[in-house]
Amino acid sequence: MNGLKVTVVGGGIGGTAAALALLRAGCDVHVYEQVVNKTEVGAGIQLSPNATRLLHRYGLADALRNRAVRPLGIEIRRWDDGRILGREDLGDAAENAYGAPYYHFHRADLLSVLTAALPAERLHGGRRCIDVSQTATGARAVFDDGSVIDSDVVVGADGIHSAVRKSLFGDERPRFSGNVAYRGLAPVERLAHLNLKHQTTNWMGPGGHFVHYFVSGGRYMNFVAVTEQDNWDRESWNDRGDIAEAKRYYSGWHPQVHEILGAVDETFKWALFDRTPLASWSVGRVTLLGDACHPMLPYLAQGAAQSIEDGATLARCLTDIASSDVERALVTYETWRKPRTAAIQLAARGNSTSFHLPDGAEQQKRDAQMAAWSGLSPRRASIFGFDAERLETAEFV
Ligand SMILES: Cc1cc2nc3c(=O)[nH]c(=O)nc-3n(C[C@H](O)[C@H](O)[C@H](O)COP(=O)(O)OP(=O)(O)OC[C@H]3O[C@@H](n4cnc5c(N)ncnc54)[C@H](O)[C@@H]3O)c2cc1C
Known part of the structure; x- marks a missing residue:
């Protein structure tokens, strides 16, 4: 252990994965999470090889495999007649090409694998950070229970509404x-008659798209039904949704979309936010990672993957350095991470237009491009092939 003391604020996917990377780098790391017993929302998450390769290095390969579904590919279908517009391989092809698998998880399963790997005494629940500041020799985090933690580095991994970023x-x-x-999980026995394959299916149509894939070892079908709505005036950013309301947005869409929507007992409604890339992530000895600094729309399935990459690069930058070198190391961290995450943020934003095109010339052009897809997608190679620990040889983006 090099003795660098690191405080991570936030025990979500990004914060816990960063803590595992920092521990491996010899840091004395502690995670402070506002929720007493943190779990994840009842929904699925896709994790691409650029993230799973890092988690494998942290010794999690078996635990992940036991809880994952490994999809065969990604299929794009047309909203009304269900025509297949494009197909990409995942499964063995992705694992062989990138040296790590593409997985689907229930989010709670993924988080429990990460937290179980963290020594219990390093995860502190029920601690909400309210302020951060610099001290003469380090950084300080202040919590709502009145406690104050001084360390060499503070990392804000506290999500899109980050208190650390605000501070x-x-x-x-x-x-x-x-x-x-609208998100939901349907027990697979209710959909058995559809003979659905183990893959990501993305239905694209005017003003929306609808993604579904299996999670929990294949016991549940997860869906994310994205619609366009003008207003979001609630204080909270997620809420219980109404299945009938969701179905109205998909009026005229293929019966399979309606069967999946109709197979859940409840649905949750999430307003989707992002940010224009920030100019800076760090001040002195305090920095940010994950949604705290680069929240993105989920249309490349990269938000959590990028937060895992952040933690790996941060740990590399903090390996074997003296406390007096921390500020310089955080500049290096930002220099490596910002161009890549900004490019992915903006590409994900762009997909919200192309996924939702009304029928017409632009949609036909998009469909013609997708029809040319086959095998492994070269478009994804720079995302999936990236190694966030190999700073010397990697391209930024
Ligand atoms: C519909 C949808 C689908 C998605 N699908 C995918 C996908 O398939 N693949 C993918 O890679 N990404 C996906 N994402 C994105 C992904 O969910 C996020 O990018 C990821 O969860 C961010 O992780 P994080 O740890 O940075 O933040 P969070 O998950 O938000 O975790 C932040 C943590 O900090 C805690 N916290 C907050 N404030 C404080 C405080 N003041 N003090 C202490 N603790 C605090 C919170 O309780 C929370 O535990 C999706 C997102 C959405 C909305």
């Missing part, structure tokens, strides 16, 4: 995208 750069709200997602 560093002021209160600037994320951007409402005009997209609202």
